[in-house]
Amino acid sequence: MSNSNWDVVIGLEIHAQLQTKTKVFAGDKSEFSSLPNQNLSPITLGMPGALPVVNKTAIDYSIKIGLALGCDIREKSVYARKHYFYPDLPKGYQISQFDKPLCENGTIEFSVEGEKKKVFIERAHMEEDAGKSMHKGGYSLIDYNRAGVPLLEIVSGPDMTTPKEAAEYARTIRTILRYLDVCDGNLEEGSMRCDCNVSIKPKGQKELGTKVEIKNVNSFRFVEKSLEYEINRQIALKEAGEEIFQETRLYDQAKNKTVGMRSKEEAQDYRYFPDPDLLPVVLPDGYVEKIKESLPELPLARGKRFQDEYEIPEYDASVLTQEKEMADYFENTVKASGNPKASSNWIMGEFLKILNEEKKEISEVKVSPKNLGSLIKMIDSKKISGKMGKAVFAEMWKSGEEAEKIVSEKGMSQITDPDQVLAIVKKVVDSSPGQVEQYKGGKNKLFGFFVGQVMKESKGQANPELVNKFLKELLDT
Amino acid sequence: MYSSIQNLHDDLKAKKVSSKEVIQNYITKIEESDSKLNCFITKTFDQALKQAEVVDQKISKGEELGLLEGAPFSIKDMFCTKGVRTTAGSRMLENFIPPYSSTVNKRLDAAGAIMLGKVNQDEFAMGSSNETSYFGPSFNPWDVSKVPGGSSGASAASVAARMSLCSMGTDTGGSIRQPAHFCGTVGFKPTYGRVSRYGVVAFASSLDQAGPLSLRVEDAFRVVQSISGKDMMDNTSSDKAVPDWVSEAKSFNGSLKGKRVGFIKEYAETDVDPEIKEAFEKSLKVLKDAGAEVKEVSIPLIKHGVSVYYLVATSEAASNLSRYDGVRYGFRAEVEDAAKGMSLDDFYAKTRSQGFGEEVKRRILLGNFALSSGYYDAYYNKSCQVRRMIKSEYETAFKDVDFILSPVSATQAFGVNERVQDPLKMFLNDFFTVSVNLAGLPGITVPVMKASNGLPCGVQLIANQYDESHLLQGALTLENEFKFYEEVPSV
Numbered sequence: 003m004s005n006s007n008w009d010v011v012i013g014l015e016i017h018a019q020l021q022t023k024t025k026v027f028a029g030d031k032s033e034f035s036s037l038p039n040q041n042l043s044p045i046t047l048g049m050p051g052a053l054p055v056v057n058k059t060a061i062d063y064s065i066k067i068g069l070a071l072g073c074d075i076r077e078k079s080v081y082a083r084k085h086y087f088y089p090d091l092p093k094g095y096q097i098s099q100f101d102k103p104l105c106e107n108g109t110i111e112f113s114v115e116g117e118k119k120k121v122f123i124e125r126a127h128m129e130e131d132a133g134k135s136m137h138k139g140g141y142s143l144i145d146y147n148r149a150g151v152p153l154l155e156i157v158s159g160p161d162m163t164t165p166k167e168a169a170e171y172a173r174t175i176r177t178i179l180r181y182l183d184v185c186d187g188n189l190e191e192g193s194m195r196c197d198c199n200v201s202i203k204p205k206g207q208k209e210l211g212t213k214v215e216i217k218n219v220n221s222f223r224f225v226e227k228s229l230e231y232e233i234n235r236q237i238a239l240k241e242a243g244e245e246i247f248q249e250t251r252l253y254d255q256a257k258n259k260t261v262g263m264r265s266k267e268e269a270q271d272y273r274y275f276p277d278p279d280l281l282p283v284v285l286p287d288g289y290v291e292k293i294k295e296s297l298p299e300l301p302l303a304r305g306k307r308f309q310d311e312y313e314i315p316e317y318d319a320s321v322l323t324q325e326k327e328m329a330d331y332f333e334n335t336v337k338a339s340g341n342p343k344a345s346s347n348w349i350m351g352e353f354l355k356i357l358n359e360e361k362k363e364i365s366e367v368k369v370s371p372k373n374l375g376s377l378i379k380m381i382d383s384k385k386i387s388g389k390m391g392k393a394v395f396a397e398m399w400k401s402g403e404e405a406e407k408i409v410s411e412k413g414m415s416q417i418t419d420p421d422q423v424l425a426i427v428k429k430v431v432d433s434s435p436g437q438v439e440q441y442k443g444g445k446n447k448l449f450g451f452f453v454g455q456v457m458k459e460s461k462g463q464a465n466p467e468l469v470n471k472f473l474k475e476l477l478d479t
Numbered sequence: 480m481y482s483s484i485q486n487l488h489d490d491l492k493a494k495k496v497s498s499k500e501v502i503q504n505y506i507t508k509i510e511e512s513d514s515k516l517n518c519f520i521t522k523t524f525d526q527a528l529k530q531a532e533v534v535d536q537k538i539s540k541g542e543e544l545g546l547l548e549g550a551p552f553s554i555k556d557m558f559c560t561k562g563v564r565t566t567a568g569s570r571m572l573e574n575f576i577p578p579y580s581s582t583v584n585k586r587l588d589a590a591g592a593i594m595l596g597k598v599n600q601d602e603f604a605m606g607s608s609n610e611t612s613y614f615g616p617s618f619n620p621w622d623v624s625k626v627p628g629g630s631s632g633a634s635a636a637s638v639a640a641r642m643s644l645c646s647m648g649t650d651t652g653g654s655i656r657q658p659a660h661f662c663g664t665v666g667f668k669p670t671y672g673r674v675s676r677y678g679v680v681a682f683a684s685s686l687d688q689a690g691p692l693s694l695r696v697e698d699a700f701r702v703v704q705s706i707s708g709k710d711m712m713d714n715t716s717s718d719k720a721v722p723d724w725v726s727e728a729k730s731f732n733g734s735l736k737g738k739r740v741g742f743i744k745e746y747a748e749t750d751v752d753p754e755i756k757e758a759f760e761k762s763l764k765v766l767k768d769a770g771a772e773v774k775e776v777s778i779p780l781i782k783h784g785v786s787v788y789y790l791v792a793t794s795e796a797a798s799n800l801s802r803y804d805g806v807r808y809g810f811r812a813e814v815e816d817a818a819k820g821m822s823l824d825d826f827y828a829k830t831r832s833q834g835f836g837e838e839v840k841r842r843i844l845l846g847n848f849a850l851s852s853g854y855y856d857a858y859y860n861k862s863c864q865v866r867r868m869i870k871s872e873y874e875t876a877f878k879d880v881d882f883i884l885s886p887v888s889a890t891q892a893f894g895v896n897e898r899v900q901d902p903l904k905m906f907l908n909d910f911f912t913v914s915v916n917l918a919g920l921p922g923i924t925v926p927v928m929k930a931s932n933g934l935p936c937g938v939q940l941i942a943n944q945y946d947e948s949h950l951l952q953g954a955l956t957l958e959n960e961f962k963f964y965e966e967v968p969s970v
Contacts, residue, residue, distance in 0.1 A: 049802075089804070
């Protein structure tokens with residue numbers, strides 16, 4: 003089994019739940035943290051004669067996303083009914099968009115392991131979410147709170163060739179959604195859902211192979227893992243001379259495998275047709291332009307600006323702009339420290355290390371950008387050493403106190419007075435005659451021993467440069 | 480019994496009668512006659528009497544009366560009424576009590592109308608004879624061996640039999656105008672978009688329009704004036720200003736000078752019952768005598784109207800009726816074997832097979848076929864194209880004429896059980912009415928004469944979109960001449 007004989011083609015369908023206050027076609031609250039089946043209107047329940055009316059904010063959010071993905075926004079888009087029977091779908095059809103979606107023909111750019119990648123966005127269309135079914139024993143329970151929550155389905159072109167690219171694509175979409183503040187992009191909780199379409203074909207063949215859709219993928223890591231599994235499964239089948247069937251497969255994360263769910267023979271005829279209850283959405287002149295002006299700086303542009311303005315490497319810039327909160331944090335730290343490179347290093351280093359260890363959000367961090375900036379300033383002005391800085395930072399992380407306060411309270415400021423440092427160095431050298439003897443006899447490694455002793459004696463506060471200088475003077479003469 | 484709201488208001492204000500007495504009289508009439516006509520599915524007499532007391536209090540305090548204050552109404556069972564069972568004539572909704580009212584009902588309430596009960600109809604308004612109702616057929620008050628027409632059959636029958644002064648019906652392909660013709664009442668379908676569809680059980684969303692049945696033309700306009708206007712709950716409702724038709728009716732001087740009345744060439748070439756033709760010709764003469772210029776117009780594609788209608792209407796109906804699945808409300812098939820349970824597919828199949836009647840199932844099948852992949856372009860899409868062309872042919876015609884006169888149906892009311900086994904013949908019955916819905920136009924039936932068999936005969940007036948004022952003038956002219964409201968069936 004080998005990848006080298008096969009081309010892999012991957013496309014993603016991402017459903018993003020839009021964070022509007024009310025549902026997309028009804029006035030009931032768009033929240034499902036409350037008790038099951040609370041605040042449901044006749045519209046959400048699909049009762050006789052109830053009619054949908056579109057939520058303008060949902061259209062605006064969708065346009066924002068479309069613009070951020072470089073899409074054309076249709077002046078006149080049309081809602082269509084997609085029919086299928088399932089108990090959590092109240093009307094027997096889902097209101098969606100079919101041949102006239104709101105957004106189409108976009109592209110996004112991102113990098114995968116240093117390589118630039120462009121992916122075409124075929125379309126992004128509005129639709130309503132279904133309710134949630136829970137199966138308990140012989141019973142099925144349905145919660146309709148989620149029914150009617152606005153979704154934007156973002157459909158990529160079949161442009162990705164590796165699972166890594168697919169995962170990176172999904173991450174990029176998530177970053178954009180979060181920058182726009184229209185979707186929280188939480189895969190685990192389902193506010194963002196990824197369906198992965200994948201097929202293989204003999205290397206170089208133009209015609210696409212039979213595609214399989216993978217559902218139930220609820221993390222970026224599983225996007226990658228499920229695709230890896232599925233590609234290997236398809237290659238194994240092909241190499242064994244077997245056929246691949248067009249089907250939908252569920253990803254089982256515990257077993258790391260995909261399992262057949264329904265085949266194309268069982269596929270539904272959705273009988274799409276324009277919803278006669280809803281007039282087409284016709285956008286007035288200048289409407290899209292106005293929304294465009296209100297868009298925030300997006301991650302890609304911001305990353306490029308970071309490289310130019312702060313002269314930090316591309317990799318750092320891309321990490322720092324992955325979350326809007328992170329990028330804001332960085333910029334505010336730079337403002338306070340006046341040192342972009344050190345700010346970047348601190349955030350990319352200690353800051354992210356502890357953040358990830360503790361699985362925290364930036365909003366929960368006690369160290370303010372201003373305080374981190376002051377800490378960096380203290381290091382730059384040699385008030386404390388870098389090493390001490392780390393200790394001070396750890397203290398700041400716990401208490402949220404200012405760096406200055408911690409340093410002065412704990413007597414941690416650096417000893418930069420040459421006389422004081424020289425005195426300590428002399429004391430150490432004088433009290434270790436044996437080691438001095440050995441050092442002078444050629445055992446150079448012992449230099450470190452002396453540094454250590456001086457640091458110990460000064461409780462780590464002696465300025466390292468002075469320590470080195472005086473030790474060399476005393477020992478090498 | 481009254482024949483107009485104006486007369487009722489005059490008597491109420493003069494304190495010749497109390498609202499409670501009026502309502503009590505109608506209740507007595509219903510109790511006498513409805514056993515023969517089977518109009519009322521649900522009666523709301525207690526509530527009606529309470530509302531009448533409020534009207535009487537208003538009168539004693541000298542407060543101003545609403546346009547429909549104290550007027551006794553029957554309401555087709557397509558309109559959702561909060562706390563009152565709403566069946567749509569179907570087993571599927573036999574015990575459905577909506578927790579909301581239609582916008583129409585809210586506006587009727589606001590104008591002071593009093594609901595006597597919910598009346599029979601073809602199941603989900605699918606039918607032209609009232610025979611597809613789960614609650615049994617209603618009968619024609621002029622001859623109980625005949626159908627009252629449909630789908631708003633019991634609305635027309637209850638008004639004609641003086642069991643209510645007005646009724647609310649719905650019209651998807653003629654369902655107000657045809658029963659009005661069969662029962663000898665006025666039946667008015669306003670322009671699509673005039674009246675909100677919110678809370679009206681949907682049959683075919685792009686064709687459905689609510690409207691009144693009444694004895695007098697002015698009453699019909701009075702009702703539509705009270706219920707029209709933009710509704711934020713219905714995206715397809717129009718924000719066009721609603722004219723003051725009640726004042727227009729009062730100030731109409733009976734002259735149609737300068738008006739142009741059209742007749743449709745293709746309809747004139749169609750075979751109809753001789754007395755239907757007679758009613759039409761008499762009416763045309765009346766309009767001409769009032770000063771209108773008569774012109775022939777042509778709507779060549781009208782001959783495809785019925786085909787187009789039955790594809791569009793069934794497609795939308797199949798979709799609209801998908802929600803009746805037994806999961807959240809309405810009829811649910813029983814599990815035959817509790818130990819085995821039931822698969823989801825079985826659950827749906829049994830619920831929908833048992834909950835819907837034959838005509839509804841026929842139309843769901845037809846509609847789903849027209850929408851299915853591979854047939855969509857040939858049927859649904861093509862129908863929509865022809866529909867747009869019919870609409871534009873009408874637009875052209877209305878450059879030459881102000882309103883059109885036409886028959887409502889090729890015959891008078893037919894016999895109970897006579898056509899129910901022949902769906903195609905039943906469909907063709909709608910030839911003179913469906914194109915009006917396809918083009919979204921307003922249309923009104925005005926009763927003209929009694930045929931030799933004792934059954935009423937009406938004619939239809941059609942105007943351009945939002946030009947109901949011309950219909951008012953034409954209809955008043957006919958009413959002034961024929962005064963059919965003076966005829967009372969003996970049931």
